[in-house]
Amino acid sequence: MMLHKIKLNILILLVCLSTISMPARASLTIDITLWLDNATPIAIVPFGWQGIGKVPMSMTGVIANDLGRSGRFAPMKEGEMIEAPHEGRDVNFGTWRNLNMKYLVVGKIQLLRQSAYQVQFQLFDVEKGTQIAGHSFQAKGKQLRRLSHHISDLIYEAITGERGAFDTYLAYITVSRNRKGQNRYQLAISDSDGYNEQTLFESSMPIVRPVWSPDGKRLAYVSYATGRPQIYIQNVFTKNTQQLTNFKGSNLSPAWSPDGRRMAMSLSKDGNSELYIMDLKSRKLHRVTRSYGADLEPAWFPDGESLVFTSDRGGRAQLYRIDVDNRGAAGRAERITFDGVENLRPAVSPDGKRIAMVHNTGGQYRIAILDLESEELSLLTDGYLDESPGFAPNGSMLIYASQAKGRGVLAAVATDGRASHKMRFSSGDVREPAWSPYKQD
Amino acid sequence: MNKWNGFLLVGLLASFGVACTSTSENQTDGQTQQDAQTDNRTGAQDQAGIQSDPFTDPSNPLSTTTIYFDFDRTEVKAGDREVIMAHARYLADNADAKVVLEGHADERGTREYNITLGERRAKAVSQLMLLQGVSQSQIDIVSFGEERPVAFGHDESAWSANRRVEILYPGR
Numbered sequence: 001m002m003l004h005k006i007k008l009n010i011l012i013l014l015v016c017l018s019t020i021s022m023p024a025r026a027s028l029t030i031d032i033t034l035w036l037d038n039a040t041p042i043a044i045v046p047f048g049w050q051g052i053g054k055v056p057m058s059m060t061g062v063i064a065n066d067l068g069r070s071g072r073f074a075p076m077k078e079g080e081m082i083e084a085p086h087e088g089r090d091v092n093f094g095t096w097r098n099l100n101m102k103y104l105v106v107g108k109i110q111l112l113r114q115s116a117y118q119v120q121f122q123l124f125d126v127e128k129g130t131q132i133a134g135h136s137f138q139a140k141g142k143q144l145r146r147l148s149h150h151i152s153d154l155i156y157e158a159i160t161g162e163r164g165a166f167d168t169y170l171a172y173i174t175v176s177r178n179r180k181g182q183n184r185y186q187l188a189i190s191d192s193d194g195y196n197e198q199t200l201f202e203s204s205m206p207i208v209r210p211v212w213s214p215d216g217k218r219l220a221y222v223s224y225a226t227g228r229p230q231i232y233i234q235n236v237f238t239k240n241t242q243q244l245t246n247f248k249g250s251n252l253s254p255a256w257s258p259d260g261r262r263m264a265m266s267l268s269k270d271g272n273s274e275l276y277i278m279d280l281k282s283r284k285l286h287r288v289t290r291s292y293g294a295d296l297e298p299a300w301f302p303d304g305e306s307l308v309f310t311s312d313r314g315g316r317a318q319l320y321r322i323d324v325d326n327r328g329a330a331g332r333a334e335r336i337t338f339d340g341v342e343n344l345r346p347a348v349s350p351d352g353k354r355i356a357m358v359h360n361t362g363g364q365y366r367i368a369i370l371d372l373e374s375e376e377l378s379l380l381t382d383g384y385l386d387e388s389p390g391f392a393p394n395g396s397m398l399i400y401a402s403q404a405k406g407r408g409v410l411a412a413v414a415t416d417g418r419a420s421h422k423m424r425f426s427s428g429d430v431r432e433p434a435w436s437p438y439k440q441d
Numbered sequence: 442m443n444k445w446n447g448f449l450l451v452g453l454l455a456s457f458g459v460a461c462t463s464t465s466e467n468q469t470d471g472q473t474q475q476d477a478q479t480d481n482r483t484g485a486q487d488q489a490g491i492q493s494d495p496f497t498d499p500s501n502p503l504s505t506t507t508i509y510f511d512f513d514r515t516e517v518k519a520g521d522r523e524v525i526m527a528h529a530r531y532l533a534d535n536a537d538a539k540v541v542l543e544g545h546a547d548e549r550g551t552r553e554y555n556i557t558l559g560e561r562r563a564k565a566v567s568q569l570m571l572l573q574g575v576s577q578s579q580i581d582i583v584s585f586g587e588e589r590p591v592a593f594g595h596d597e598s599a600w601s602a603n604r605r606v607e608i609l610y611p612g613r
Contacts, residue, residue: 206588208552222553228583229556250560250584252553266553273557294557310554316513317554345551358551365549384595387551406595432552 028194028410028423028430039074039418040159042067042103043096046078047121048086051111056141059109059119059148065193066152066166069412070397071419076101088122093129101126105155115141123155133158145195165392168192169236169436170399171210171219172410176428187221189236192392192435194423200234201241208432213256216437220244220254220263231265244278253296258304264288264324266296266309275309277324286328295320297345302352308336310344317342319357319370337370339377345387349395354415356380356389356398367400369415380413381420391415392435399433495531496613502527506608508566509601512547515561517569525566528608529573536576542566543607544584547600552586559584562606 044064049055064075076099085091086108096104107121120136133154139147146167153164174186187201187210201207205224212219217236222229226243231254234241245251249268256263263278275288275295289295293313300307306323311333313320319337323330337343342360349355352372359368359379367381367389380398388401395415402411404422408429413420423430495501505524508517517525532538544559563582570580592599 206585208556208588224585224588249582250556252556266557268557268560272561294554294561296553296557297551310551312554317550342550344554360550363549385548403595 028190028197039072040103041076041101042073042105042155043076043081043099043101044105045081045084045086045107047107047109047119048084049109051109051117055109056117057144057148059144059151060105060107062145062148062193063105063152063155066149066164067156069193069419069421070156071414071416072156072160087120088124088131088134091124093124093126096126103155103159107151109144112138117141117144119144119147119151121151123158145191149191149193162396163394163438165394165397165435165438166192167439168393169212169216169439170194170410171212171434171436172430173207173210173432174428174430175408187219187234189219189436200236200239209253210432210434211254211256212434212436214258214260214437216440219434220256222252222254231263249273253298255298255300255307257300258302262304264298264300264307266294266298268294275307275322277328286326288322288324288329289333291333299346299348299355301348302350305330308346308348308355309333310346317344319343319346319355336372337377340368343368345389347389347391347398349391349415350393351395354395356391356415358387358389367398367413369398378417380415380417381411383411386411388432390433390435393438397435399435401431401433496610503531508562508606508608510562510604510606512549512600512604513558515558515565517565522569525569525608526573529570529575532570532579533574536579539579539581539611540570540575541581541583541609541611543589543609544582544586545589545603545605545607546587547603548587548590548595549600550587552588554586556584556586556588559586559606562604566606566608 044060046058046060067073068075083092083095085106087106091104091106104124104126105121107119110118112118117139119139122131123133124130125132135154137147149167152166156164169189170192171189174188176184178184182204185203185207186199187207188197188199190197203223203225208222210219210221218233219236220231220233223232230246230251231244232241233244247267247269250273251265251267253266254263261280263280265276265278266273267276273294273296274290275298277286277288291311291313293311295309295311297310298307306321308319308321310317311320314335318335320333321336322333340359340361343357345358347356354372355370357368357370358365365385365387366379366383367386368377368379370377383402386400386402390399397412397414399410399412402409402422408431410423410430410433411420495503498504502524508521508525532540542563544563546555546558560582563584567580567582571577590603592602
């Protein structure tokens with residue numbers, strides 16, 4: 001098995017430090033830290049506004065930010081745009097070729113009646129001078145931000161052939177201290193760019209490991225509200241909460257099966273931490289592992305027939321794979337990581353072909369990706385304590401928890417290593433991120 | 442300073458003080474060996490006859506309530522056995538007394554792995570107590586992993602202070 005590092009030295013040569021600052025309403029602020037020189041240049045011309053008063057929001061600001069964060073695109077600065085077309089017949093392709101743009105986006109927002117808008121956009125291949133996508137929508141004022149993310153997804157997919165993941169949520173835990181020095185933990189969700197944060201649950205006791213249900217409607221998590229770690233499920237929209245476990249010991253690592261009907265988990269009720277699968281309807285438990293080590297942090301493969309998990313049965317923590325069926329284990333656990341001092345906290349890519357993990361060499365904990373076919377392990381990050389990797393639903397980006405200037409931050413990195421960005425909570429620490437599935441409404 | 446820091450401070454003082462003061466007690470107070478054994482259970486009596494609390498008496502191993510561990514290890518170190526035995530004897534002699542063993546880990550590694558590490562550390566302490574005749578029903582174990590550090594740095598001095606089991610008596 002080969003271990004190799006994405007060539008960060010090339011990326012360092014091309015580092016372009018850019019802070020795209022958002023107005024104070026966002027609780028997470030984003031710093032894009034680098035992108036490759038061969039990111040595709042795209043001009044997203046501010047949409048024309050037909051209405052009374054000010055334009056309700058800068059949709060193109062959101063779109064440019066989305067496409068830039070993916071690492072695949074280098075959006076043109078608005079100030080450098082010498083023309084401002086709003087529809088195809090106003091476009092002078094020669095202008096954009098001279099500016100070295102590969103793609104051009106133009107559009108309009110039109111006020112129909114109070115707080116109801118018509119939005120249209122067109123995407124052009126500048127070289128060929130042809131339109132490759134164009135859509136028109138009607139939306140209310142408070143839907144415009146989500147519509148911007150949806151347009152980003154459409155542009156991304158039209159150009160790359162891959163589905164975009166901008167119209168998604170992030171879940172995460174924030175920790176801040178009140179004036180008395182007591183910790184306040186918050187389970188929160190936000191848009192994929194950190195906007196529109198909503199608190200789902202607040203506690204003075206620790207919360208860890210939020211995980212999205214496959215239908216994107218619920219979060220499972222571990223909370224110390226009763227004084228010891230138990231697993232809960234909360235509906236993201238109704239906020240309705242149910243306690244799923246009440247076993248003695250530590251109840252950890254909830255993981256929804258791909259069909260949403262079962263929950264894998266790590267329970268120490270029978271001695272040391274072992275894996276179990278609970279049927280969510282009957283609440284019946286099936287035991288999966290029986291080992292002298294601690295078995296935890298299970299993640300499902302997309303076919304729902306095997307798990308990858310962390311185990312220190314061999315001494316230090318490594319990743320193992322085990323087949324499961326409706327009665328629990330369907331075979332022996334097989335070790336799958338052999339490089340590094342420790343490997344923990346696996347996340348399976350949506351296509352089941354790659355596993356992201358926390359990889360320890362020399363005391364430094366970084367995010368690595370194992371390609372299951374080639375058996376190659378690639379290091380993706382460079383922090384000293386990076387953890388909690390999770391794939392975006394299109395598999396093209398990883399969100400994870402990192403440290404910056406003594407504080408916990410979230411970071412995201414393109415899985416091909418092209419770009420990364422960090423998201424800081426406005427005060428205190430942010431940790432334990434989870435990227436939602438595609439929205440189903 | 443929260444109450445955990447208070448225990449830590451007392452624990453550190455006790456570990457320095459135990460070796461010196463136990464012999465001087467025998468000399469200055471003129472107590473016999475038998476009296477010294479009684480002292481460990483019920484508290485030392487000074488010459489004015491005032492009972493002192495063994496849990497806050499720095500010369501008494503019961504005043505040490507934090508046990509420390511090496512990185513990624515869950516075994517109790519040999520030097521800590523005396524302290525754990527003292528607590529075990531107290532519990533064995535007081536069947537109504539209950540103890541909470543609270544396990545912790547340093548920040549390295551993942552949060553959930555650290556919860557299992559803290560739990561195994563607490564279990565290691567509890568195994569020694571069970572061998573001394575403490576009843577399982579007297580012991581409660583909970584692990585906070587890396588979530589309740591007492592030191593907030595990112596170096597070995599902070600990490601070593603966080604790798605610990607706290608011996609807590611609810612209601613004391």
